[in-house]
Amino acid sequence: MRQEIKFKLNGEAIPLEVNPNEVLLEVLRDRLGAKSPKCGCDKGDCGTCTVMINGKTVRSCLVLAIEVDGQEVITLEGLMDSGLTPLQKSFINHNSFQCGFCAPGMILSATELLAKNQKPNKHEIQEALSGNLCRCTGYTPIIDAITDLTK
Amino acid sequence: MPIIHKFDYLKPKSLGKALTILAQSKNVAILAGGTDLVDMIKDNVVQPDVVVDIKGLDALNQIKFENDTLFIGAGVTFSDLIESKIIKEKYPVIFEIAKTVASVGIRNRATVVGNICSAVPCLDSGPLLSAYEASVTIAGSKGTRNIPAAEWFIAPRKTALQKGELVTGVSLPYPKVKHAGCWVKLGRYTGEDLAQVNLLILAMIDGTFRISFGAVAPIPVRAKKVEKLLNGQTITPSLVEKAKQLIEEEIKPITDVRATKEYRMHMAKVMFERGLDTAISRLNGSGLKYGTSVI
Numbered sequence: 378m379r380q381e382i383k384f385k386l387n388g389e390a391i392p393l394e395v396n397p398n399e400v401l402l403e404v405l406r407d408r409l410g411a412k413s414p415k416c417g418c419d420k421g422d423c424g425t426c427t428v429m430i431n432g433k434t435v436r437s438c439l440v441l442a443i444e445v446d447g448q449e450v451i452t453l454e455g456l457m458d459s460g461l462t463p464l465q466k467s468f469i470n471h472n473s474f475q476c477g478f479c480a481p482g483m484i485l486s487a488t489e490l491l492a493k494n495q496k497p498n499k500h501e502i503q504e505a506l507s508g509n510l511c512r513c514t515g516y517t518p519i520i521d522a523i524t525d526l527t528k
Numbered sequence: 529m530p531i532i533h534k535f536d537y538l539k540p541k542s543l544g545k546a547l548t549i550l551a552q553s554k555n556v557a558i559l560a561g562g563t564d565l566v567d568m569i570k571d572n573v574v575q576p577d578v579v580v581d582i583k584g585l586d587a588l589n590q591i592k593f594e595n596d597t598l599f600i601g602a603g604v605t606f607s608d609l610i611e612s613k614i615i616k617e618k619y620p621v622i623f624e625i626a627k628t629v630a631s632v633g634i635r636n637r638a639t640v641v642g643n644i645c646s647a648v649p650c651l652d653s654g655p656l657l658s659a660y661e662a663s664v665t666i667a668g669s670k671g672t673r674n675i676p677a678a679e680w681f682i683a684p685r686k687t688a689l690q691k692g693e694l695v696t697g698v699s700l701p702y703p704k705v706k707h708a709g710c711w712v713k714l715g716r717y718t719g720e721d722l723a724q725v726n727l728l729i730l731a732m733i734d735g736t737f738r739i740s741f742g743a744v745a746p747i748p749v750r751a752k753k754v755e756k757l758l759n760g761q762t763i764t765p766s767l768v769e770k771a772k773q774l775i776e777e778e779i780k781p782i783t784d785v786r787a788t789k790e791y792r793m794h795m796a797k798v799m800f801e802r803g804l805d806t807a808i809s810r811l812n813g814s815g816l817k818y819g820t821s822v823i
């Protein structure tokens with residue numbers, strides 16, 4: 378049974394009819410054009426589908442779209458209203474990504490960490506990113522980019 | 529991958545309404561964080577007609593400490609536990625456990641109650657319930673009942689929950705005497721991995737211990753023989769050696785994709801020794817800070 382939901386996506390009110398079995402990741406990408414969350418493992422293990430619901434990162438591949446009725450969803454697109462964020466600039470300076478598939482998830486996870494803890498140590502950064510897998514860089518330039526911002 | 533299976537979705541605002549839905553529908557799945565359920569629906573392992581989202585039940589989103597008992601509602605996520613002042617002050621070892629559950633993006637959704645309802649053998653909440661001698665509060669059409677942790681887990685993915693019932697939360701009585709704990713979790717890497725072995729030790733000032741293992745048997749194991757050996761004794765290296773031998777009688781690890789049974793058995797002993805040492809040190813006001821892994 379299709380249901381009408383209303384939620385905020387990157388600050389914009391979205392009314393949408395969804396089937397209960399539609400997954401948030403697919404609705405964001407295929408119906409609403411927010412392409413930054415990616416489908417990696419599709420089982421909640423890799424973190425490439427990361428988006429924020431009410432300021433907290435979640436795996437959008439494990440959330441039903443209907444669950445975000447009345448909630449506030451932010452994808453990486455939503456952080457970039459006034460261009461690149463300082464975090465993204467730092468990632469570029471450190472050449473942190475190669476293929477970039479994991480980047481949106483990494484950036485959102487790091488954003489959530491820095492919102493709670495402005496001076497995380499290396500261990501805290503590693504822990505915050507432990508659910509975001511990167512297969513290109515070996516993580517070091519990613520951690521360096523975040524560390525740089527905390528100085 | 530889209531979900532092929534079709535179902536209805538309901539988000540009741542009251543427990544009564546939720547129970548009515550449970551009583552009326554034959555094939556219901558209860559949704560809290562969804563980190564297990566959505567994955568299982570994707571794989572067609574679970575094919576519900578109705579999914580009942582309990583996130584609208586505000587009473588279940590609470591962490592309460594009343595009458596020397598901690599109540600963790602069914603909507604409480606592992607991130608909620610990490611951020612809770614009550615947990616940090618009264619149950620720091622729960623903070624230590626929650627920090628090792630998957631990663632932030634999962635902890636922001638996944639709940640303790642969901643964890644015990646999924647009841648996979650490697651669950652992290654198993655030793656927690658077992659060592660704290662917790663009870664599981666279940667609501668059904670006939671009223672509310674409480675089940676001790678020891679009777680909750682029946683087999684892998686099988687619990688004492690019956691059709692038409694809903695777990696509203698778990699209650700953990702605060703031990704009567706001063707105590708400290710240590711959580712030890714072994715995985716292949718830090719992050720999303722499930723436990724190869726996990727272990728919770730509580731050391732009490734009266735010289736008694738509570739020891740519970742996970743991932744080394746079909747359900748969590750309370751190591752009563754080891755507890756009996758250690759209770760009231762001075763902990764010496766030779767006694768610890770005896771206890772380690774006794775662990776072989778308590779747990780029955782198997783070989784699977786994450787580890788061999790021999791490795792699990794060996795590591796269970798190493799983890800026990802280090803966990804015991806840390807729990808006792810913490811009891812005496814020293815030892816590693818909660819949240820620091822001993823393995």
